[in-house]
Amino acid sequence: MGETEVLTTKKKKKFAYEPVFTEKKEYRPENVREVGFVFVGHEISEDGNVMNQFLHYDQLYTIRHGQNSRFFKGLLDGKILGTRCPRCGDTWVPVRTHCWNMDCNLQKTEWVEMPLKARVHTWTVAGWSGRSSLKRLPIILVYGVIEGSKVAIANELKNVKPWDVEFNMPLKIVFKPPEERIGAIIDFHFEPEDGWEPSPMNKEKERIKKLVEPVYEWVKTLK
Amino acid sequence: MNRKVCIVGGATTPFDYGPTGFENIEGGAAECVKETQRDIPEFSLRDIDLMIYSHFSVHFGHQLAPEWIIHDHLGLVGIPHYRVENGGNTGGSALYAAALAVMSGHHDVVGVIGWETMDSVSQSQGSEFIAMASDIRYELLVGGIYPIYYAAMANKWMHENRVTEEDVATIAVKNRNNAMDNPKAQWYRNEHRYITVDDVMNSRLISYPIKKYDCCLMSRGVAFLLVCSEEYAKKVNPDGYVTIDGMGLSSCTIRAGDRLNFPGWIERYGPGYPDMTEFAACRNAAEQAYKMADIEDPLREIDFGEIHDAFSTSEAQIYTALGLADKNNIAQFIRDERTHMHGDIPMNPGGGLMGYGHPVGATGIMSAIECFYQLSGMIPKKHLSRKTEVPDAECGIVNSHAGTGTSISNFIMRRH
Ligand SMILES: [Zn+2]
Numbered sequence: 001m002g003e004t005e006v007l008t009t010k011k012k013k014k015f016a017y018e019p020v021f022t023e024k025k026e027y028r029p030e031n032v033r034e035v036g037f038v039f040v041g042h043e044i045s046e047d048g049n050v051m052n053q054f055l056h057y058d059q060l061y062t063i064r065h066g067q068n069s070r071f072f073k074g075l076l077d078g079k080i081l082g083t084r085c086p087r088c089g090d091t092w093v094p095v096r097t098h099c100w101n102m103d104c105n106l107q108k109t110e111w112v113e114m115p116l117k118a119r120v121h122t123w124t125v126a127g128w129s130g131r132s133s134l135k136r137l138p139i140i141l142v143y144g145v146i147e148g149s150k151v152a153i154a155n156e157l158k159n160v161k162p163w164d165v166e167f168n169m170p171l172k173i174v175f176k177p178p179e180e181r182i183g184a185i186i187d188f189h190f191e192p193e194d195g196w197e198p199s200p201m202n203k204e205k206e207r208i209k210k211l212v213e214p215v216y217e218w219v220k221t222l223k
Numbered sequence: 224m225n226r227k228v229c230i231v232g233g234a235t236t237p238f239d240y241g242p243t244g245f246e247n248i249e250g251g252a253a254e255c256v257k258e259t260q261r262d263i264p265e266f267s268l269r270d271i272d273l274m275i276y277s278h279f280s281v282h283f284g285h286q287l288a289p290e291w292i293i294h295d296h297l298g299l300v301g302i303p304h305y306r307v308e309n310g311g312n313t314g315g316s317a318l319y320a321a322a323l324a325v326m327s328g329h330h331d332v333v334g335v336i337g338w339e340t341m342d343s344v345s346q347s348q349g350s351e352f353i354a355m356a357s358d359i360r361y362e363l364l365v366g367g368i369y370p371i372y373y374a375a376m377a378n379k380w381m382h383e384n385r386v387t388e389e390d391v392a393t394i395a396v397k398n399r400n401n402a403m404d405n406p407k408a409q410w411y412r413n414e415h416r417y418i419t420v421d422d423v424m425n426s427r428l429i430s431y432p433i434k435k436y437d438c439c440l441m442s443r444g445v446a447f448l449l450v451c452s453e454e455y456a457k458k459v460n461p462d463g464y465v466t467i468d469g470m471g472l473s474s475c476t477i478r479a480g481d482r483l484n485f486p487g488w489i490e491r492y493g494p495g496y497p498d499m500t501e502f503a504a505c506r507n508a509a510e511q512a513y514k515m516a517d518i519e520d521p522l523r524e525i526d527f528g529e530i531h532d533a534f535s536t537s538e539a540q541i542y543t544a545l546g547l548a549d550k551n552n553i554a555q556f557i558r559d560e561r562t563h564m565h566g567d568i569p570m571n572p573g574g575g576l577m578g579y580g581h582p583v584g585a586t587g588i589m590s591a592i593e594c595f596y597q598l599s600g601m602i603p604k605k606h607l608s609r610k611t612e613v614p615d616a617e618c619g620i621v622n623s624h625a626g627t628g629t630s631i632s633n634f635i636m637r638r639h
Pocket residue numbers: 085086087088089090099100101104107
């Protein structure tokens with residue numbers, strides 16, 4: 001479709017429901033841009049037998065959340081919205097728009113606001129991660145069960161020493177300040193429930209401490 | 224079962240990382256076919272009536288439908304072809320598809336080619352690409368890489384089963400040291416040294432309890448496997464062919480956290496299983512494969528295996544999922560070195576993912592090839608010595624594993 005066509009053709013109204021997006025926010029970092037395919041260099045081995053080429057390709061994706069939208073919009077509002085099956089009562093965060101129970105035969109679920117409380121189901125202390133997370137290391141990742149949910153959700157645990165995390169420890173959900181939220185799962189994290197105290201050092205805690213200490217040093221060397 | 228499904232040959236390129244001069248996938252595929260022809264000279268490309276391609280991520284290949292490049296390079300125009308993709312279980316799933324094709328009677332000679340070119344991006348970017356097979360809306364942003372999800376699962380499993388870091392480290396040592404006898408293996412071709420439990424314990428933290436040497440290798444590699452009817456097997460490799468006597472493919476949730484109360488598992492195995500600790504899809508796929516192959520006591524009836532040791536911890540978890548050990552004896556099972564070369568059920572004599580390498584789409588095919596070599600008596604020809612040969616092997620298991628245990632296949636293979 002050429003540019004002139006866009007200008008002269010009046011947009012047809014869809015027969016189906018068509019959302020009108022009125023609230024739009026841009027927070028693109030300066031170094032994020034789409035440039036399509038660009039060959040940016042090459043190299044040839046000394047003996048002339050092998051050649052490598054360097055291709056850069058970047059693409060902007062639209063994650064269309066559709067029926068899941070209320071969960072991600074809820075994050076912007078500092079709320080955890082779960083879904084519940086009106087037939088069997090099972091409740092989930094991460095959400096399911098249709099029930100997982102075969103007897104409920106893909107029953108459409110309803111939205112419920114969840115308490116900002118959870119428990120550690122399992123945990124790990126990461127000393128390595130993907131490119132975009134390296135500077136945040138070490139990361140305590142927990143799978144927490146939000147009160148009332150049938151499933152565990154992964155997120156970061158903060159405000160505790162990596163070696164002090166425990167199975168079953170009570171957690172609260174803490175949101176970033178409203179202006180920093182982007183409607184993604186990283187808008188919130190877990191913290192120990194108020195009043196929770198770590199247990200004394202033991203052999204396993206000493207071991208984790210020994211493994212984690214070099215990670216702190218290594219992260220300092222990152223640019 | 225309908226028609227018997229056989230394996231008559233197969234080969235991989237060396238698995239490696241970084242430039243070695245054989246990086247183009249179609250060239251690698253051709254070399255794999257030629258090596259297979261040297262083993263079974265009666266096999267001609269003209270015999271193939273279906274090609275199944277096994278490839279995980281086009282992100283690594285900067286090319287959509289890359290199987291089309293390989294296919295016509297092999298001269299195979301007119302022969303039907305399609306690609307199978309199923310995460311880390313891509314190879315196992317492609318083999319499953321090939322076996323179904325032969326079993327049905329619709330095809331006689333099926334070539335399976337698997338590959339991955341993970342060194343076309345940086346290591347950390349590669350980890351992030353793989354993690355895109357986690358639910359990116361919920362998990363990618365908070366974890367970032369697969370080892371973290373596996374570590375969280377393994378941590379709970381190890382606590383509940385009283386398995387220690389040192390215990391699983393013996394598995395990491397075993398597989399790497401096995402690879403020292405395998406010239407195609409990435410460990411042999413790169414770091415190339417025998418390691419100890421201390422080396423594993425002192426390697427850098429990836430995600431507690433997993434350290435660097437508890438993890439498999441990112442790789443580039445291509446593998447080719449020839450799957451066929453028994454009639455064809457008798458024609459091209461009458462003395463060395465292997466039969467696929469059992470197979471199973473099963474599935475579990477994409478997000479490991481969704482396994483706590485999943486109705487589909489509660490119906491099959493009761494409440495509390497698999498939790499985030501057990502690989503239910505592995506157990507389920509094993510049950511299917513054992514039933515088909517008439518295996519009642521896997522520990523006694525299976526001689527060895529090539530299994531998906533993406534992490535030393537997951538190999539240990541797979542032992543219980545395959546029914547080789549249970550909660551009460553798994554720690555002792557590992558400490559008794561039952562799965563070492565001198566044990567009663569050696570696992571990953573070929574080096575596994577930690578020693579041989581893990582170019583995702585090629586991995587399950589590599590495991591099937593190593594299993595085939597053992598059963599057809601070809602180890603002295605393919606490895607550097609008999610150290611990694613399982614004496615008198617009659618029955619082997621091949622295990623291929625995806626996601627956080629999201630898709631898993633098991634195959635029982637026997638010397639005919
Ligand atoms: Zn329901």
